[in-house]
Amino acid sequence: METKDKAKHLLLGVDLGGTDTKFGLVSPEGAIIEQAKIPTQAERGGEDTMRRIALALDDLLQRHSLKRSDVRGIGFGSPGPLSTSRGVVIDTPNLAWVNVPVRALLEDLMGLPVVLHNDANAAAYGEFWRGAGRGSSIMVLYTLGTGVGGGICMFNDLLVGPGENAGELGHMVLNYKGPRCPCGHVGCLEAFSSAKAVVRDTLAALDGGEPSSLRGVPRDQIKAKWVFEAARDGDALARRIFHGVGWHLGLASGNLINILNVEMFVFGGAMSGAWEVLYDAMLEGARASCLAMPLEDVKFVRAELGENAGIIGAAGLALKEFGN
Amino acid sequence: METKDKAKHLLLGVDLGGTDTKFGLVSPEGAIIEQAKIPTQAERGGEDTMRRIALALDDLLQRHSLKRSDVRGIGFGSPGPLSTSRGVVIDTPNLAWVNVPVRALLEDLMGLPVVLHNDANAAAYGEFWRGAGRGSSIMVLYTLGTGVGGGICMFNDLLVGPGENAGELGHMVLNYKGPRCPCGHVGCLEAFSSAKAVVRDTLAALDGGEPSSLRGVPRDQIKAKWVFEAARDGDALARRIFHGVGWHLGLASGNLINILNVEMFVFGGAMSGAWEVLYDAMLEGARASCLAMPLEDVKFVRAELGENAGIIGAAGLALKEFGN
Numbered sequence: 001m002e003t004k005d006k007a008k009h010l011l012l013g014v015d016l017g018g019t020d021t022k023f024g025l026v027s028p029e030g031a032i033i034e035q036a037k038i039p040t041q042a043e044r045g046g047e048d049t050m051r052r053i054a055l056a057l058d059d060l061l062q063r064h065s066l067k068r069s070d071v072r073g074i075g076f077g078s079p080g081p082l083s084t085s086r087g088v089v090i091d092t093p094n095l096a097w098v099n100v101p102v103r104a105l106l107e108d109l110m111g112l113p114v115v116l117h118n119d120a121n122a123a124a125y126g127e128f129w130r131g132a133g134r135g136s137s138i139m140v141l142y143t144l145g146t147g148v149g150g151g152i153c154m155f156n157d158l159l160v161g162p163g164e165n166a167g168e169l170g171h172m173v174l175n176y177k178g179p180r181c182p183c184g185h186v187g188c189l190e191a192f193s194s195a196k197a198v199v200r201d202t203l204a205a206l207d208g209g210e211p212s213s214l215r216g217v218p219r220d221q222i223k224a225k226w227v228f229e230a231a232r233d234g235d236a237l238a239r240r241i242f243h244g245v246g247w248h249l250g251l252a253s254g255n256l257i258n259i260l261n262v263e264m265f266v267f268g269g270a271m272s273g274a275w276e277v278l279y280d281a282m283l284e285g286a287r288a289s290c291l292a293m294p295l296e297d298v299k300f301v302r303a304e305l306g307e308n309a310g311i312i313g314a315a316g317l318a319l320k321e322f323g324n
Numbered sequence: 325m326e327t328k329d330k331a332k333h334l335l336l337g338v339d340l341g342g343t344d345t346k347f348g349l350v351s352p353e354g355a356i357i358e359q360a361k362i363p364t365q366a367e368r369g370g371e372d373t374m375r376r377i378a379l380a381l382d383d384l385l386q387r388h389s390l391k392r393s394d395v396r397g398i399g400f401g402s403p404g405p406l407s408t409s410r411g412v413v414i415d416t417p418n419l420a421w422v423n424v425p426v427r428a429l430l431e432d433l434m435g436l437p438v439v440l441h442n443d444a445n446a447a448a449y450g451e452f453w454r455g456a457g458r459g460s461s462i463m464v465l466y467t468l469g470t471g472v473g474g475g476i477c478m479f480n481d482l483l484v485g486p487g488e489n490a491g492e493l494g495h496m497v498l499n500y501k502g503p504r505c506p507c508g509h510v511g512c513l514e515a516f517s518s519a520k521a522v523v524r525d526t527l528a529a530l531d532g533g534e535p536s537s538l539r540g541v542p543r544d545q546i547k548a549k550w551v552f553e554a555a556r557d558g559d560a561l562a563r564r565i566f567h568g569v570g571w572h573l574g575l576a577s578g579n580l581i582n583i584l585n586v587e588m589f590v591f592g593g594a595m596s597g598a599w600e601v602l603y604d605a606m607l608e609g610a611r612a613s614c615l616a617m618p619l620e621d622v623k624f625v626r627a628e629l630g631e632n633a634g635i636i637g638a639a640g641l642a643l644k645e646f647g648n
Contacts, residue, residue, distance in 0.1 A: 152584075161584060163617035169583065171616070173579055175511075176498065186612070259491070259584075288500060289500075292490065292492040
């Protein structure tokens with residue numbers, strides 16, 4: 001069996017989400033050999049969840065006639081805040097977990113070394129290692145969804161930072177006279193470029209009487225997805241709103257170019273599906289702040305690994321940690 | 325002689341400025357053994373300037389009975405834009421030089437290896453190596469003067485970046501509806517927190533009829549220094565303006581904490597003399613953006629090396645490059 005040949009070089013990657021937990025058997029080259037998912041059911045608590053994940057990982061290994069000892073280690077991505085150095089999920093609103101020692105629990109259950117990282121950071125490392133960011137020197141991944149997540153890879157590694165919380169790109173303040181962000185601050189990138197911001201601005205524009213094809217949609221069913229589709233179909237209101245989403249992402253990116261000389265920006269998450277209406281606005285926003293590098297030397301691209309970025313990135317971080 | 329004992333471990337650091345060029349003989353521990361300066365007279369051209377610098381460096385060595393071969397290498401800080409990898413000053417408004425191959429010229433003249441860095445970056449490395457940033461994991465230096473310069477040190481090194489121009493912190497856009505910056509963009513940190521911004525805002529407030537002790541100063545003699553002194557003496561207008569300077573520095577710092585988890589901010593340059601009226605405003609500004617780390621874990625301090633940061637930092641970068 002091919003997988004047998006690679007025994008002891010194989011990795012397991014886990015991407016714990018609010019609804020599902022995705023996991024996969026990953027080759028040392030970053031290819032997913034097989035992946036699967038189980039419902040997270042976080043409400044059953046951290047210990048129970050880790051037990052069900054361990055069972056699912058064992059099943060996966062058995063399907064490939066592999067023993068645990070054929071695997072080098074497990075990379076585990078989870079919503080934060082969490083501590084990589086302690087291996088503990090500190091406090092996640094998404095899971096309603098407080099101080100769950102994910103690393104210790106899973107190491108005990110599996111007898112394999114585990115490294116725990118923030119899910120957005122794991123996805124960033126996935127794109128850097130095997131996705132759109134391959135070969136770049138400094139890469140940023142934005143995860144565009146309900147909020148705006150981020151991750152920074154540089155010096156051939158994920159940037160974790162001394163506070164273990166680097167890459168909070170969604171909370172860069174871009175206009176402190178702008179709208180309030182869910183974090184409590186004013187004018188963060190997330191307050192302009194998240195799906196939530198799209199819905200907020202669309203409702204405000206409709207309430208203000210602006211004409212739009214979206215008037216046909218019941219008020220409580222306005223979603224970023226419909227606004228994107230209206231924008232793609234040429235609706236002026238929807239186009240203006242997505243222009244703002246892209247422009248602020250570009251402005252933030254220009255700041256990151258000035259600070260770090262980032263040469264590659266990768267966009268993932270559901271909202272990145274609106275690429276065709278975001279791209280030009282991004283470049284326009286970047287021109288309003290980028291000074292440290294010619295913008296022609298910088299790439300703005302879509303993520304390549306889709307939903308697998310987290311699994312692959314977590315496995316890659318395990319390889320980095322336990323590879324030698 | 326003590327300096328003889330350290331022969332072959334010694335370094336030369338040069339800090340080329342628009343008016344004077346400072347240079348020093350530096351121990352491998354970062355202590356200045358002797359320093360001196362000569363007028364830069366950049367208008368005489370790059371080759372002539374390098375010749376005069378080489379003569380001055382030879383003089384310095386002779387005063388210590390040292391030969392060129394007793395020195396490991398030369399670190400050279402210059403205003404930019406410049407290329408560290410090519411050793412070329414590309415185009416500096418301060419010197420009116422275009423494409424001067426500083427490294428090659430000085431290496432030919434001295435027969436010693438030379439490393440060229442941006443002056444603000446050299447100063448940042450100086451503070452990181454031997455000054456206020458000693459022992460920190462990720463440190464930022466702001467140089468507060470006519471403009472706002474910056475430098476980032478992390479992973480025990482200066483961050484140069486793939487575009488060789490990282491650390492352009494003065495051009496982080498903080499409010500794109502703010503004042504225009506000399507760089508052409510709108511709302512950069514420099515447009516809020518430079519000496520130029522202080523003068524601009526003071527004149528605007530005086531023109532607007534705001535009462536102030538500064539009314540006694542002739543309009544064309546308003547300088548940031550006088551505004552600072554008025555602020556220290558309790559003048560309300562001057563205090564409001566310096567509050568804004570500090571607040572925007574703090575806001576930018578909060579963004580850098582979110583991005584990199586910077587744990588140490590060091591403030592140098594003439595404007596940092598206004599520390600007593602800047603500090604509280606900085607913390608207030610940082611609270612408006614900092615999310616990724618508790619602000620109590622972050623230090624805001626004054627630079628320690630003063631005018632010597634550039635010489636020491638350049639020497640330290642030469643040690644890093646040629647030390648082994």
